[in-house]
Amino acid sequence: MFDRDRWQEIFEAIGKNKLRTFLSGFTVALGILIFTVLLGLGNGLLNSFLSSFVDDAQNIIFIRAGRTSKAYKGFQENRKIQFENEDFEFINTNYKGKVEYSTPRIYRNGQAKYKKESGSYTIIAVNPEHQYLEKTIMMKGRYINENDIIDKTKNIAIGRLVEKDLFKNEDALGKSLDIDGIAYKIVGVFQDSGGDNEERIICMPYKTVQLLFGNNEKLDQINLTYNMAMNTEQAIAFSKQIEEDFKKKFDVAPDDQSAIRVRSFAEGIKETMVILGGIYLVIFVVGIGTLISGIIGIGNIMTFSIKERTKELGIRKALGASPRSIIAMVLQESVLITSVAGYIGLILGMLSLRLIGNNLEEFFILNPKVETGVIVVATITLIFSGLIAGYIPARRAAKIKPIIALRDE
Known part of the structure; x- marks a missing residue:
């Protein structure tokens, strides 16, 4: 995982595909940004509802x-x-x-x-x-x-x-x-x-x-x-x-x-939860849809990268590199791109919510923010997404036969 040579190779591979890497990362970042802002606004609506009962018992x-x-x-x-x-x-x-x-x-x-x-x-x-x-x-x-x-x-x-x-x-x-x-x-x-x-x-x-x-x-x-x-x-x-x-x-x-x-108060809770349920469903669909687009983009990047490195991967296998090590390298690169892009989107989303603050109070959105639990879930999601994006290209790379790869032009 912390092999210096492997990380150097990963950054070199990313450097050869700067534009495609940027565009795929941008899609992931945008998806997380939209998801974070929409989720924060949804929480703001809930906060606005609860604030109306702040001085009363909730039952x-x-x-x-x-x-x-x-x-x-x-x-x-x-x-x-x-x-x-x-x-x-x-x-x-x-x-x-x-x-x-x-x-x-x-x-x-x-x-x-x-x-x-x-x-x-x-x-x-x-x-x-x-x-x-x-x-x-x-x-x-x-x-x-x-x-x-x-x-x-x-x-x-x-x-x-x-x-x-x-x-x-x-x-x-x-x-x-x-x-x-x-x-x-x-x-x-x-x-x-x-x-x-x-x-x-x-x-x-x-x-x-x-x-x-x-x-x-x-x-x-x-x-x-x-x-x-x-x-x-x-x-x-x-x-x-x-x-x-x-x-x-x-x-x-x-x-x-x-x-x-x-x-x-229970009636108000039920009505609000129905409305928020619809909002959260839209947030989920938009966020997941955009994230899937990013995963597909990163998967394409990895496929392209592997195709360009066919000869290199053949040499690796000829020198004794195991399919497992090649899969690990490709997955590591995929997780890196997804995680970095996703966290950039998450940070930008949280900064956007902080800038919004209570400026949308007239629209019944009070103190919009995302909880720590969302960040933990986002971390797991991003890592998992990176693994999905890189899995198919990684399997293809591991199946490359050295003799065929060395003939590749």
């Missing part, structure tokens, strides 16, 4: 209420569906073992004030398990707890940027915050990977909001996470079961798509 299910689009069981169309506390309790009672965490949500906007600072913020009324659905990280203090729900306390947890906006360099923990004329005690400050908007939120007990703003049991939304023991298909079936049960509960037509809307 989350959203249950939203709307208005009916059809008349059903004596009810007129355009009837507003209103969730209440009993509907939240219905989830926890009827789906035991299938639900991991659950929370109601009530949305409000409020004017928060501390000393001379004030600002308008989103208020979300929730229960303690909301923290796990949102993957909220507590920086100081605690989140809303069960006692806050039971006692309907005026305790709140605020986002990091709420503290920064209103309290400046002060520690907000334990302080009182005026929201629309009502004083609340700050028991925790949290951060969220979802970005600035997610950190300019004020969370408070949902039963407190119901008491203070209407003395009712109305809810805007119900969110839950399904048991992670479920696979994707089971999770989708579970979300459909919830939708069917809620439609029956509210006397909504089974084919009414606007009254009860249930959406799970």
Whole structure:
């Protein structure tokens, strides 16, 4: 393998066929370049999809209420569906073992004030398990707890940027915050990977909001996470079961798509995987097709090279060279051309993806790149391709008879 004379002979053979070697190598490099860029863009699409759930649990299910689009069981169309506390309790009672965490949500906007600072913020009324659905990280203090729900306390947890906006360099923990004329005690400050908007939120007990703003049991939304023991298909079936049960509960037509809307992360995964599956199939076909073209080209180069070296190979065999050594020499040359050209294409592809960066974010392509595993597979593929390209010419070279080769002109 590391015979100096053999390597010298290989480079001399390549030097005699510079143009043909370059063109064949170019085909391989181009194939790997296209494959790398397309694969990176496909991964960018997947990253874009996953980023939309970066601040939420990946097994989350959203249950939203709307208005009916059809008349059903004596009810007129355009009837507003209103969730209440009993509907939240219905989830926890009827789906035991299938639900991991659950929370109601009530949305409000409020004017928060501390000393001379004030600002308008989103208020979300929730229960303690909301923290796990949102993957909220507590920086100081605690989140809303069960006692806050039971006692309907005026305790709140605020986002990091709420503290920064209103309290400046002060520690907000334990302080009182005026929201629309009502004083609340700050028991925790949290951060969220979802970005600035997610950190300019004020969370408070949902039963407190119901008491203070209407003395009712109305809810805007119900969110839950399904048991992670479920696979994707089971999770989708579970979300459909919830939708069917809620439609029956509210006397909504089974084919009414606007009254009860249930959406799970699992459905998004399945849809995205179907799309990405098609993209990856195209990438595979294009990459393999171009690589096969390069292999054929390199095979032709090796055949040509052997034909021009017929006399030389005959002398080698006459001096005792074994067919195995001749095959090894030809395969070594083939693998060298394929590997070098392929790695040039791979490096150029990775540099292209780095230059693209997040410039295609408007096309839902985020952080396009290829993983280390792809490079390992590419290495094995290139070596294997080189062996295929050189095998047939190598066998022909090994079968050359010295007496015939010496007569070759």
